[in-house]
Amino acid sequence: xxxxxxxxxxxxxxRRCVSYANDSIERKTERGEEEEISKWAAYRDFTExxxxxxxxxxxxxxxxxE
Numbered sequence: 001x002x003x004x005x006x007x008x009x010x011x012x013x014x015r016r017c018v019s020y021a022n023d024s025i026e027r028k029t030e031r032g033e034e035e036e037i038s039k040w041a042a043y044r045d046f047t048e049x050x051x052x053x054x055x056x057x058x059x060x061x062x063x064x065x066e
Contacts, residue, residue, distance in 0.1 A: 006063040007054055014051045018044055 001009075021044035028036050053059050 003060060003063055007057065007060065010054050010063070011051055014047050014054065017047045018051065021047065 021040050025037055025040045025044070028034075028040065
């Protein structure tokens with residue numbers, strides 16, 4: 001697997017994590033579990049930032065073969 005394929009795989013996974021977090025926030029909002037929402041929002045925001053970094057190639061060294 002080349003570097004671009006690895007990057008795309010990680011980005012795809014992280015985007016799914018963001019979607020899951022958004023869904024969790026929605027479910028918790030519907031159930032009135034307000035205290036948990038800020039934790040999920042922080043996780044989502046951090047993960048979105050990671051998506052940007054991986055997409056730009058900022059973390060390519062992490063994906064390179066040793």
